[in-house]
Amino acid sequence: MSRDERRRVRGVMLCHFVASLAALGMPPFFAILLSEEFASTQLHLVGWLYVLPTVFSALAAPWWGRFADRYGARRSLLRAQVGLALGFLLASQATSVGGFALALTVQGLLGGTFAASNTWLAGELQGERLARALTAMQASARAALVVAPILFGYLIGGISPLTLYAWLTLLPLAAAALVATVPASGSPREAVQAADSASGDRHHEPPSASEAVHPGLLLWLQFGFSFACVVTYPYFIADLQGRFAGLSTVTLATLFSLPHLVYLAFSAPLGKALAGHCPRRTLTLAFAVMALACWAQYGLAGSGWQAQAGMWLARLAMGLAMTAAFVALHRLMSGASRQRAGRLFGRLDAAAKWAGVAAGLGAGVLASRFGLASPLLASAWVLAALGLSLAPGLTHSLSTSSQRTRT
Missing domain, CATH: 1.20.1250.20 (MFS general substrate transporter like domains)
Incomplete structure (x- = not known):
């Protein structure tokens, strides 16, 4: 550069x-x-x-x-x-x-x-x-x-x-x-x-079939991933105050911020480490790990040190998986942005914004009906659905239907 x-x-x-x-x-x-x-x-x-x-x-x-x-x-x-x-x-x-x-x-x-x-x-x-x-x-x-x-x-x-x-x-x-x-x-x-x-740099060759995704799928990944992240925010601290009464406010705030701090610390090295890997496979694995981490946070309870240690580990795993997911998703965006980049990123930004609105409203409904921890479970289910949407059979059918539409 x-x-x-x-x-x-x-x-x-x-x-x-x-x-x-x-x-x-x-x-x-x-x-x-x-x-x-x-x-x-x-x-x-x-x-x-x-x-x-x-x-x-x-x-x-x-x-x-x-x-x-x-x-x-x-x-x-x-x-x-x-x-x-x-x-x-x-x-x-x-x-x-x-x-x-x-x-x-x-x-x-x-x-x-x-x-x-x-x-x-x-x-x-x-x-x-x-x-x-x-x-x-x-x-x-x-x-x-x-x-x-x-x-x-x-x-x-x-x-x-x-x-x-x-x-x-x-x-x-x-x-x-x-x-x-x-x-x-x-x-x-x-x-x-x-x-x-x-x-002799070959990093900018056209994306292979394994890296290309249908634009509709990319918007769904952006919306779903943004929703899965944001829906856990509003009631996380209030939920942990009820489940872990002995934790201080500073500790609760640190637990809340831990995935974001992990992103700040590891996004650059993970980006380099994952450069040679298929972004769709990386994204599928990251969604699976993040879903398990959210499910673990939903199920942890008690005042013992084991439950508290489990929460720290689950938040750390969530941060690493979230970082890997962003890295892979950005590689897919990069491959799709070769034409009409403004239109693409405008739509992606809109998808993320609507996901934030839906997540904020959805978290309130879930917390009032099913408890303060329920947004974590909802996040796990959405992440599982995102992983399934990257299944080869489904993405191939989307690409085929898109080609038929254009012809």
């Missing part, structure tokens, strides 16, 4: 991290914002406000993907950063809960930095290098998810939430300025192919 290519890729990742800090850091403090800024006691609105940007981002993502294909990924990323800044600015000026909800709607409709960033990377890289870049992008989002609540929790102790939103407007604007300074590339894919031909 040339120096200019490295600069562009690092610039895109830094821009996404900066935007993620702002977008992911404030939602955990919506309850404080409602009570302090609007004197509202309707805390049930927090859940609706939490999913509002996600819903409108999912609605807008396919359209913005087509925008990127038509006008270029660079303009799309600039547009997303400026749109995010506008949403934050409107939030800082809100005088009612309705005005704040409108600002979150604008944030969702005009944002979409993750899909725009991935589209840019798909125009710069191919094959294994694109897969590793997508894995690194996922790491930047998870790093922001860990850092942002701690940072903003400290800041909210000194300034009001709406004032903080005004300052946060500067983050996506700074990211947009950084994007504007990153040198544009003429024909990146041709340049990459020429460089690979000169160096």
